Each structure stands twice: as structure tokens, then as C-alpha cells.
Amino acid sequence: MTDALIPALMPTENIFPIFVEAMFTKNFLLVMFLGLCSYVGLTTNSDTSKGMSMAVTFVMTMSAILTWPIYYYLLSDASFLGNDLTFLKTICFILVIAAFVQLVEFIIRKFSPPLYRSLGIYLPLISTNCAVLGVVLLNIQEGYTYGASILYAFGAGLGYSWVMLATAAVREKLIMRDVQLFSGFIGAFFAAMMAALIVASYFAVVKL
Amino acid sequence: MILIKLTLVAAVAAAVLTATYGVTQEQLDKLAAEAGGPDKQLLEMGVVPDATKYKAVSGGEICYEAYDGGDLIGYGAMFEVQGMQDMLTLAVGVDPDFVVTGVVVVSQKETPGIGSKVQEQPEFVAQFAGVGPDGLTLSSDGGEIDAISGASVSSGYVTAGVAEIVGKMQEEVS
Amino acid sequence: MANKSFVGEIIRGIIKDNPVFVLVLGLCPTLAVSTSFANALGMALAFTFVMLGSNIFVSLLRKQIPADVRIPIFILIICTFVTMIDMMLEAFLPPMYDALGIFVPLIVVNCIVIGRAEAYANRNPVLPSIADGIGISIGFAAALMLIGSIREILGTGGLKLVMLNVVDGVPGFYPLSAIPGLSFIPEVIKFPIEPAVVMITPPGAFLTIATLMLLFKIMGDRKRVKQLIKEGYEL
Numbered sequence: 001m002t003d004a005l006i007p008a009l010m011p012t013e014n015i016f017p018i019f020v021e022a023m024f025t026k027n028f029l030l031v032m033f034l035g036l037c038s039y040v041g042l043t044t045n046s047d048t049s050k051g052m053s054m055a056v057t058f059v060m061t062m063s064a065i066l067t068w069p070i071y072y073y074l075l076s077d078a079s080f081l082g083n084d085l086t087f088l089k090t091i092c093f094i095l096v097i098a099a100f101v102q103l104v105e106f107i108i109r110k111f112s113p114p115l116y117r118s119l120g121i122y123l124p125l126i127s128t129n130c131a132v133l134g135v136v137l138l139n140i141q142e143g144y145t146y147g148a149s150i151l152y153a154f155g156a157g158l159g160y161s162w163v164m165l166a167t168a169a170v171r172e173k174l175i176m177r178d179v180q181l182f183s184g185f186i187g188a189f190f191a192a193m194m195a196a197l198i199v200a201s202y203f204a205v206v207k208l
Numbered sequence: 209m210i211l212i213k214l215t216l217v218a219a220v221a222a223a224v225l226t227a228t229y230g231v232t233q234e235q236l237d238k239l240a241a242e243a244g245g246p247d248k249q250l251l252e253m254g255v256v257p258d259a260t261k262y263k264a265v266s267g268g269e270i271c272y273e274a275y276d277g278g279d280l281i282g283y284g285a286m287f288e289v290q291g292m293q294d295m296l297t298l299a300v301g302v303d304p305d306f307v308v309t310g311v312v313v314v315s316q317k318e319t320p321g322i323g324s325k326v327q328e329q330p331e332f333v334a335q336f337a338g339v340g341p342d343g344l345t346l347s348s349d350g351g352e353i354d355a356i357s358g359a360s361v362s363s364g365y366v367t368a369g370v371a372e373i374v375g376k377m378q379e380e381v382s
Numbered sequence: 383m384a385n386k387s388f389v390g391e392i393i394r395g396i397i398k399d400n401p402v403f404v405l406v407l408g409l410c411p412t413l414a415v416s417t418s419f420a421n422a423l424g425m426a427l428a429f430t431f432v433m434l435g436s437n438i439f440v441s442l443l444r445k446q447i448p449a450d451v452r453i454p455i456f457i458l459i460i461c462t463f464v465t466m467i468d469m470m471l472e473a474f475l476p477p478m479y480d481a482l483g484i485f486v487p488l489i490v491v492n493c494i495v496i497g498r499a500e501a502y503a504n505r506n507p508v509l510p511s512i513a514d515g516i517g518i519s520i521g522f523a524a525a526l527m528l529i530g531s532i533r534e535i536l537g538t539g540g541l542k543l544v545m546l547n548v549v550d551g552v553p554g555f556y557p558l559s560a561i562p563g564l565s566f567i568p569e570v571i572k573f574p575i576e577p578a579v580v581m582i583t584p585p586g587a588f589l590t591i592a593t594l595m596l597l598f599k600i601m602g603d604r605k606r607v608k609q610l611i612k613e614g615y616e617l
Contacts, residue, residue, distance in 0.1 A: 030584060031584055032414070033409075033410050033411075033413045033414035033584065033587070034410055034414075034488075035410070036409040036410045036413065037406075037407060037408075037409055037410070037493050040406060040409060041406075087225060087229045087465060087469060088222070088225060088465070090461055090464060090465055090468070090487040090490055091221065091225070091458070091461040091462070091465060094457055094461055094490050094491070095454070095457070095458075098453070098454060098457060127491075128491045128493060128496055129491065130410050130488045130491045130492070132491075133487070133488060133490065133491050134484060134488060137484055137487055137488075138484065141484065193588070193589070193592040195588045195592075196585045196586075196587075196588030196589040196592060197585075199584045199585040199588060209448070210448045210450060210451055213446065213447070213448060213451075213455075214451055214454065214455065214458075217443075217455050217458050217459070218458055221458050221459070221461070221462040224462055224466070225462060225465050225466065225469075228465075228466045228469055228470070229469060231473075232469040232470055232472065232473035232474075233473075235473035235474060236472065236473050239473070239476070315480065317480075317483075319582065319583060322579055322582065322583070358579065
């Protein structure tokens with residue numbers, strides 16, 4: 001299961017397909033089913049989904065930057081410790097992500113209140129967002145190089161964002177129509193129903 | 209005090225996990241030993257039907273020589289190739305002229321119920337037997353392999369994978 | 383909480399606080415691994431293990447856990463159980479490990495588990511916490527297996543009922559017919575419908591859960607209306 005080798009830092013093959021895959025053909029929300037709680041919960045309002053999308057993309061990219069070296073230089077048996085500690089990867093990654101998110105929240109609250117209002121309030125939601133943990137675990141599972149893993153994370157973040165924003169645009173419109181049906185709990189039903197339709201047409205386009 | 213408690217919890221967690229790791233690793237080693245190396249697995253799957261023994265090709269990475277007693281009757285290889293969703297593991301056997309004798313889809317993660325038919329329908333992989341290196345494309349592309357209806361994409365990946373493995377074996381043998 | 387019975391707590395977790403249909407939590411694994419009954423059962427078992435372990439230990443340690451760092455400690459506890467079940471699946475049930483893939487480690491960030499730790503186990507003694515864990519787990523398992531069965535039946539036209547069992551010393555998921563006395567149950571129960579492959583694919587997942595959520599909502603509404611009428615309200 002563990003590779004004794006550390007993959008090269010910079011990708012050797014063409015990494016553009018990885019980016020497209022993360023953003024479209026293996027879209028986190030629509031195809032991989034990661035990060036759905038925030039998808040159903042936060043797409044009622046386009047401002048909220050904008051803030052959440054930015055925060056997720058940022059944290060995903062940063063987590064990829066942080067966790068890759070930790071895995072290969074600290075946990076894998078090719079590290080200087082020489083022991084195979086890869087079974088601790090989930091626990092390490094989640095702690096790193098949680099600590100990082102906490103730190104960023106603290107910093108922007110202190111130094112940039114406007115940024116905190118648009119992005120910061122979504123940060124605590126993110127350490128328990130499975131899309132973020134998913135992206136770093138997939139990076140390891142696929143054995144991506146450092147460069148490729150960062151690009152994959154960024155692409156996954158953008159893929160998450162466009163689906164969030166597209167859905168929010170439609171849902172907001174529906175709520176504005178003042179149709180009682182589309183708010184509250186039943187709104188979740190329509191979100192899921194709509195997602196089904198979006199995914200169905202999406203599949204027809206990318207021909208999966 | 210908070211730090212001490214955090215460290216304590218983390219330490220206990222690490223200890224418990226290390227203990228579990230020991231137990232499960234033992235079981236994994238046992239499983240790996242039971243499955244044997246690729247040569248033993250190739251023999252069990254019978255990709256070269258009459259082979260009784262496989263021996264690694266010297267200098268090769270994936271290719272194994274298949275012997276019936278003392279006679280070299282073909283080659284076998286097991287390798288991961290690209291599938292639609294994820295990697296596919298295929299085992300391929302060929303005769304000395306690199307005409308396919310057998311193909312087994314060892315593992316796949318294609319769409320359940322659609323792409324997974326490449327593993328569930330033995331008729332599909334049975335078509336490969338007797339096909340030379342030049343015929344290893346789908347019939348829609350002029351080859352000799354008929355795609356499973358409704359699962360043409362996965363069928364295409366399996367066919368391309370078989371061709372890739374046969375190509376690799378030719379390279380390693382020569 | 384003292385006057386609530388153990389069984390009552392379990393039932394509340396299954397129906398009133400059903401994590402999937404009512405609380406709309408834990409959607410990712412629910413949709414991703416519910417392609418078949420067998421996968422749903424595997425996920426449900428892994429989830430139950432983590433849910434119970436987390437609830438028990440959070441509840442045991444609740445007086446020791448400093449409020450400021452409670453979330454990291456919950457995550458540590460949950461993660462320990464997740465990694466344990468992940469490693470055990472890999473070693474003892476390799477086919478299930480392959481089928482569930484990344485969704486086992488992702489139980490760590492499952493909002494249901496953290497949610498119960500925070501909202502229940504951290505405030506209640508061990509016994510009710512166990513009851514809560516059992517109830518929520520059954521609720522989650524029921525939802526998952528219901529969705530899994532529906533998608534498998536509509537998508538493939540058959541249903542493979544399996545159970546966790548040990549045959550010839552090898553643990554695994556075997557058809558129900560492997561259990562002595564149940565051999566009359568066919569391995570695959572066939573349904574006279576044309577399989578609609580779309581149900582197995584992601585759109586099918588959303589369709590199924592949307593329909594089920596609507597049903598739950600309608601049932602809940604009817605109950606509330608009846609309650610109101612009983613209390614003397616006029617509609």
C-alpha cells in the first residue's frame with residue numbers, strides 16, 4: 001500500500017487532464033459526492049455560496065500544499081524517520097486542516113474585518129467539510145506529484161465553486177418568486193431534485 | 209492543562225492505532241502470502257490455459273514466461289491500466305506469437321451495473337481469445353472486439369488496456 | 383434526560399431525529415455508497431462502529447474535556463475509531479474496503495458523528511449516549527439500506543440481500559441463503575421491471591433521496607395536522 005518512493009516534486013507528465021478531471025469530469029459535488037452538506041445547506045443564497053466557494057477553494061489548495069510534504073517527508077517509510085506511519089494519515093490531515101483553518105480565521109479576523117465578513121465566517125464550517133479532506137486523501141491515493149496535487153486541489157475547488165454558484169442562482173430565483181414550497185425543509189427536496197436534473201443533463205454532456 | 213489533556217488524548221489515540229495496525233498488518237501479510245506473487249495468481253486464473261508454471265522474464269517488469277512442463281508456451285502479465293472511473297487490473301495471457309489466449313478483469317471500479325459488466329459478463333473477455341495484436345480494438349474502430357451494449361466506454365478501456373499490456377509484453381520479451 | 387427510557391432514546395434516533403431524512407446530514411456517504419444493498423450495509427456497519435465508539439468515549443470523558451478544545455478532541459476520538467475500522471476492513475473484508483474506498487476515512491468529517499458528540503454525548507451520561515448512538519446508527523443504516531435497495535432494484539432489476547457472516551472461517555458478506563434455515567431465499571431476488579441504469583448513476587442517487595425526503599415530509603405534516611386537530615385547532 002505504501003510507496004517507498006517519494007514522487008517527484010514537479011510533474012513530469014501533462015497535468016492539464018488532472019485539472020479538467022477535478023473541475024468537470026470528476027466534479028466533487030456532482031460526480032464524487034463530496035461536500036454535499038454545504039451544497040444542500042448553503043445554496044439558498046448566492047452571497048453565502050460565493051463566500052463558501054472562495055473559502056473552500058482557498059482551504060483546499062492550502063491543504064494540498066501542507067499535507068503532501070507531511071505525508072511523504074514525515075509519515076511514509078521513505079521519510080527521515082524511516083518508519084511507516086501512513087496509517088496515521090487521516091488523523092494527521094484532519095488536524096492539520098483544522099489547525100490551519102483556525103489560524104487563518106484568527107488572522108483575518110484580526111487584520112481584515114471586511115474579508116472576515118465575506119469569507120471568515122465560513123471557515124469554521126470547512127474543517128469538517130468532507131470535500132477538503134477528500135481532496136488531500138485522493139492526492140495521496142492517486143500518487144500525484146507535488147505540483148499535480150496542488151493543481152488537482154485548485155481544480156476541485158473551482159469545480160465545487162461553479163456548481164455551488166450555478167445552483168444558488170437558480171434556488172435564489174425560486175425563493176424570490178415567493179412560492180412557499182421552495183423555502184425551509186421542502187427546499188432541501190427541491191435542491192436534491194434539481195441536483196438530479198443538473199447531474200442528469202451534465203452526464204449527457206460529458207458522456208460518462 | 210489544556211495542552212496536557214490534548215497531548216494525552218493524542219498519545220492514547222496513537223497507541224491504540226499502532227496496536228490495531230500491528231494486528232491488521234499481520235492479517236494483510238497473511239492475505240498477501242496466500243495470494244502469492246503474480247506468477248501464482250496468473251496460474252490460478254489460467255490466462256494461458258495449458259501453463260503449469262510461470263517464470264519472470266529476465267529484465268522484465270510485468271511479463272512472465274508460461275511453461276507447460278519444460279516447453280515455453282506463451283507469456284502472461286498482470287497490470288493496472290486506465291479505466292473509465294479508476295484503474296483497472298487486467299491479467300492477459302498470450303501464446304509465443306502474441307495471439308491472446310485469455311483475459312481476466314481482476315479488479316475494476318467502473319460504474320456499477322454499467323461499466324462493471326466488463327467483469328460480470330464472461331462472454332466479453334472470452335472474445336479476446338485467438339485475437340492477434342492487430343485486432344485488439346473495438347469492432348466499431350475496425351477491430352475484432354464487440355463492445356458490450358450500453359457499456360461501450362468501459363469496453364473500450366478494457367480493449368485498449370489489453371492492447372497496452374500485449375505491447376508491453378512484446379517489448380519486454382524482445 | 384433521566385426520565386427517558388433507553389428504548390425511547392433509540393426510537394427517537396431512528397424516526398424523529400433520522401439523520402438523513404430529517405436532519406439532512408451525512409449526505410455524502412449516503413449518496414455515494416448507496417448503489418447497492420451490500421455497499422449500504424457495509425457503510426452502515428462501519429458507521430455504527432464509529433458512532434458508538436465516539437459517543438461512548440466522548441461521554442466518558444465529558445467532564446475532562448476542556449470546552450475550548452472540545453472539537454479537536456472529538457475529532458481525535460472519532461478519527462481513532464475511523465482509522466481502526468478502516469484498517470480492519472482492509473485486512474478482514476478487502477472487497478468491502480475496495481467498494482467503500484475513500485468514504486470510510488471520510489466518516490471523520492461526517493457531520494452526524496461530530497454533531498452527536500457535540501449535541502448529545504458531551505452532555506449526557508454513558509448509557510443514554512449509547513442508546514443515542516444505537517438509534518442514530520439504525521436510523522442512518524435504515525436510510526442507507528432503503529436508498530441502496532431502491533437504487534439496486536430499479537437500476538438492475540434485482541436485489542442481492544447479504545449479511546455479514548463467516549463462511550469456512552472467512553468473514554465476508556454472503557447471501558442470506560448461506561445462513562442455515564434460510565436457504566429458500568434466492569441469491570438474487572428478481573423483480574419484473576425493466577432496469578433503468580440511471581438509478582445507479584449519480585442522478586439516480588439525487589432522485590431517490592429527493593423522493594424519500596418528500597415522503598418523510600408529507601408523513602410528518604399529516605402527523606402534525608392530526609395533532610393540531612386533536613388539540614382543538616380548526617384548520
